[in-house]
Amino acid sequence: MDSKFIPSLIEAELYSFWETKGYFKAEPNTTKTPFTIILPPPNANADLHVGHAMYTYEDVMIRYYKLKGRETLWLPGSDHAGFETQFVFEKYLKKQDKSRFDYDRETLFKMIWDFVQENKGTMQNQLRRLGFALDWSKEKFTMDDDIVKIVYSTFKKMFDEGLVYRAERLVNYCTRDGTSFSDLEVVDQEVEGWLYHIRFPIKEGGEVVVATTRPETYVGDVAVMVNPKDPRYKSVVGKHVILPLIHREIPIIADSYVDMKFGTGAVKVTPAHDFNDFEIARKHNLTHPPVIGFNGRMQNTGIVDGLKVLPAREELLKQLEEKGFLIKKVPHKMVLKTCYKCGSALEPLPLEQWYIKVKPLIDQAMKLVQEGKIQVYPKKYTLHLRRILKNFIDWNISRQIVWGIRIPAYKCVAEDTPRWFVSVEKPKKCQVCGTCTFVQDQDTFDTWFSSAQWPFATLQTLGQAYYDYFYPTTVMETGYDILRAWVARMIMMGYFMTGKAPFHNVFLHGMVRDKHGQKMSKSKGNVVNPIEMIDTYGADALRGSLLFEVKDGSDVSLSDDRLIGMRNFTNKIWNMGRFLDMSNVKTEMLNVKTKEIKKILTQLEKESQSEMKKYHKYMKEYKFSKALGLVYEFIWHRFADVYIERLKDEIRNGNIEVLDRMKEVYFENLKMLHPFMPFVTEAVWQVFKGKNVSILETEFVE
RNA sequence: GGACUCGUAGCUCAACGGUAGAGCGCUUCGUUUACAUCGAAGAUGUUAGAGGUUCAAAUCCUCUCGAGUCCACCA
Numbered sequence: 001m002d003s004k005f006i007p008s009l010i011e012a013e014l015y016s017f018w019e020t021k022g023y024f025k026a027e028p029n030t031t032k033t034p035f036t037i038i039l040p041p042p043n044a045n046a047d048l049h050v051g052h053a054m055y056t057y058e059d060v061m062i063r064y065y066k067l068k069g070r071e072t073l074w075l076p077g078s079d080h081a082g083f084e085t086q087f088v089f090e091k092y093l094k095k096q097d098k099s100r101f102d103y104d105r106e107t108l109f110k111m112i113w114d115f116v117q118e119n120k121g122t123m124q125n126q127l128r129r130l131g132f133a134l135d136w137s138k139e140k141f142t143m144d145d146d147i148v149k150i151v152y153s154t155f156k157k158m159f160d161e162g163l164v165y166r167a168e169r170l171v172n173y174c175t176r177d178g179t180s181f182s183d184l185e186v187v188d189q190e191v192e193g194w195l196y197h198i199r200f201p202i203k204e205g206g207e208v209v210v211a212t213t214r215p216e217t218y219v220g221d222v223a224v225m226v227n228p229k230d231p232r233y234k235s236v237v238g239k240h241v242i243l244p245l246i247h248r249e250i251p252i253i254a255d256s257y258v259d260m261k262f263g264t265g266a267v268k269v270t271p272a273h274d275f276n277d278f279e280i281a282r283k284h285n286l287t288h289p290p291v292i293g294f295n296g297r298m299q300n301t302g303i304v305d306g307l308k309v310l311p312a313r314e315e316l317l318k319q320l321e322e323k324g325f326l327i328k329k330v331p332h333k334m335v336l337k338t339c340y341k342c343g344s345a346l347e348p349l350p351l352e353q354w355y356i357k358v359k360p361l362i363d364q365a366m367k368l369v370q371e372g373k374i375q376v377y378p379k380k381y382t383l384h385l386r387r388i389l390k391n392f393i394d395w396n397i398s399r400q401i402v403w404g405i406r407i408p409a410y411k412c413v414a415e416d417t418p419r420w421f422v423s424v425e426k427p428k429k430c431q432v433c434g435t436c437t438f439v440q441d442q443d444t445f446d447t448w449f450s451s452a453q454w455p456f457a458t459l460q461t462l463g464q465a466y467y468d469y470f471y472p473t474t475v476m477e478t479g480y481d482i483l484r485a486w487v488a489r490m491i492m493m494g495y496f497m498t499g500k501a502p503f504h505n506v507f508l509h510g511m512v513r514d515k516h517g518q519k520m521s522k523s524k525g526n527v528v529n530p531i532e533m534i535d536t537y538g539a540d541a542l543r544g545s546l547l548f549e550v551k552d553g554s555d556v557s558l559s560d561d562r563l564i565g566m567r568n569f570t571n572k573i574w575n576m577g578r579f580l581d582m583s584n585v586k587t588e589m590l591n592v593k594t595k596e597i598k599k600i601l602t603q604l605e606k607e608s609q610s611e612m613k614k615y616h617k618y619m620k621e622y623k624f625s626k627a628l629g630l631v632y633e634f635i636w637h638r639f640a641d642v643y644i645e646r647l648k649d650e651i652r653n654g655n656i657e658v659l660d661r662m663k664e665v666y667f668e669n670l671k672m673l674h675p676f677m678p679f680v681t682e683a684v685w686q687v688f689k690g691k692n693v694s695i696l697e698t699e700f701v702e
Numbered sequence: 703g704g705a706c707u708c709g710u711a712g713c714u715c716a717a718c719g720g721u722a723g724a725g726c727g728c729u730u731c732g733u734u735u736a737c738a739u740c741g742a743a744g745a746u747g748u749u750a751g752a753g754g755u756u757c758a759a760a761u762c763c764u765c766u767c768g769a770g771u772c773c774a775c776c777a
Binding site for chain 1 (some may be wrong): 705706707708713714715716717724725726727735736737739740741742770771772773774775776777
């Protein structure tokens with residue numbers, strides 16, 4: 001054995017040994033209890049970031065339960081990550097002075113498909129570098145034909161049961177990226193804006209002053225609204241204002257929605273470009289066509305058509321000021337809804353989209369959580385989950401991008417009022433009129449719509465036997481940041497399609513932060529590349545750094561110091577093995593049992609027993625960090641620092657019995673450590689047990 | 703505006719009702735024979751502040767100050 005543990009020498013070899021030996025493969029086995037985890041599918045197109053290394057928790061569970069004799073399946077997969085990937089691809093196009101508009105749908109799709117296929121292998125190999133015991137023979141991609149078919153069946157079932165409906169509503173639309181988003185994909189940004197006070201002349205005489213942050217939309221106004229209780233405006237309700245510059249006449253209406261204390265107490269109502277106004281206008285039966293188009297330019301204004309929103313605002317303000325309609329502007333802090341990807345301001349625009357009626361789904365999901373059918377670890381997230389479920393609103397699943405699973409909805413164009421039908425297989429004929437050449441919806445599904453089905457969809461594609469045996473899965477382990485976007489939706493969709501919760505347990509891990517506890521971001525330049533860390537310190541060290549001495553579920557600050565500490569630990573483990581191994585070859589065999597030595601050995605075994613008991617207790621309670629800390633403390637500061645030191649001379653003198661009993665304790669600790677640090681433990685194991693055996697073939701004796 | 707989390711040793715964090723711990727850093731000492739990626743010994747904290755409950759509080763309660771996260775949102 002080398003005097004140092006050098007991870008780079010053994011990691012690749014050991015991983016392919018495990019893989020080819022089939023230790024990661026899972027099959028239905030009625031004599032065993034299954035233990036199933038579906039890996040949250042990383043973006044097929046992107047490199048892993050250090051956050052993905054947190055899936056170590058999953059490997060810990062998988063390897064632990066392998067050693068406990070369960071039939072463990074950890075199923076890998078990747079996500080097409082619709083909008084994310086298209087966004088990256090468009091950046092790549094831009095570098096070549098191209099854009100998505102240079103290609104037709106089919107070509108663009110094909111190009112992105114190839115782009116993704118090219119990059120897909122990277123992520124898989126990076127997961128291997130981390131040592132993850134994934135069953136690669138069952139790997140799935142969210143755009144595999146069989147997966148898409150299941151996603152289609154889900155959509156059809158929802159459509160047939162009235163859980164999917166099409167509606168024209170305001171959506172959060174990014175005019176730069178050309179797509180709408182669900183409410184969960186919107187990033188609020190606080191900005192210093194202005195509140196403009198604009199004078200609207202009243203036809204019947206007088207004037208009313210409105211306050212607005214979006215003056216350019218007044219050309220699309222349908223009313224001015226005041227609070228019915230507001231004495232200042234009692235007399236003007238029912239009268240009409242003439243919109244400045246464009247001379248259109250709109251009513252003054254009353255609605256208790258208006259806050260009298262804010263601004264001037266008079267609000268302009270622009271149904272096509274404001275969520276609240278949309279609702280109010282509908283209540284009052286008022287409409288006006290949108291004055292902002294999907295290209296982000298003004299339209300239907302007769303005055304600033306073709307201008308982008310901000311220039312139009314400037315232009316209109318200039319003209320209003322010249323004519324004396326603009327009274328003043330006051331600084332105003334406001335929240336701007338922005339695109340989570342490109343950061344541009346989102347435009348509320350009216351658009352027909354598919355929505356999922358979430359109420360019935362939420363009710364079921366809530367029941368599962370309340371009845372304890374789904375346990376959440378750490379416990380504090382149970383409350384979060386409940387609150388999340390309570391606050392869900394209907395889910396817009398239409399995206400105006402090509403990279404995604406195209407929605408299998410078809411429109412009959414023969415009828416006056418086009419009717420939609422949904423079909424899993426692409427129909428040859430219109431299912432409504434039977435004759436016309438129907439038109440398929442241009443849109444694709446929100447990526448979360450397919451990933452929300454991931455646990456049951458993946459297992460179903462493996463065949464009935466696998467599905468029956470491994471579903472529902474045992475644990476869903478993921479970051480707390482996607483509790484809402486993913487976990488909650490998986491519960492909703494999983495139950496809808498299978499009548500069961502998709503998993504019995506949810507375990508949530510924290511975010512990886514930099515050494516100062518700061519969020520990692522490209523702009524801060526503090527992003528840590530997990531593969532570089534593995535190259536430098538070894539996979540075991542990285543894995544250990546993420547779990548050691550942390551509160552499960554809380555954020556982890558990752559630093560080189562931590563990694564060095566864990567790397568030293570792996571080396572320590574290695575060298576304990578080295579010592580025991582070196583002591584093996586002794587020519588003289590002593591077997592002296594003094595009272596003193598006996599006592600030390602008894603003490604050691606007693607401690608070891610109590611350690612094991614605690615270890616299994618922690619593991620059962622999902623207190624993984626504590627389990628690791630326990631073994632760390634024992635093997636280093638008790639086993640090595642105390643017992644090896646005390647028994648060193650005895651072993652050197654060739655006391656085989658002492659050596660053997662030391663080894664037994666050491667081996668048990670290797671097993672306990674293996675889920676956390678698979679490489680070093682396996683490497684040492686093989687030194688003692690032979691090159692062709694694996695620590696994974698053993699089981700815990702409890 | 704609502705909710706939640708967190709302010710503990712120089713740094714990053716554990717402990718969550720019973721004498722304040724770890725990793726890294728620091729001081730002193732130690733090595734021919736597992737490991738200097740090591741060992742031994744040690745220093746460093748009125749646990750943000752104020753009040754309360756308790757025999758006992760970093761831990762429970764209230765308030766103040768500070769950091770952060772999520773949700774909702776007034777034009």
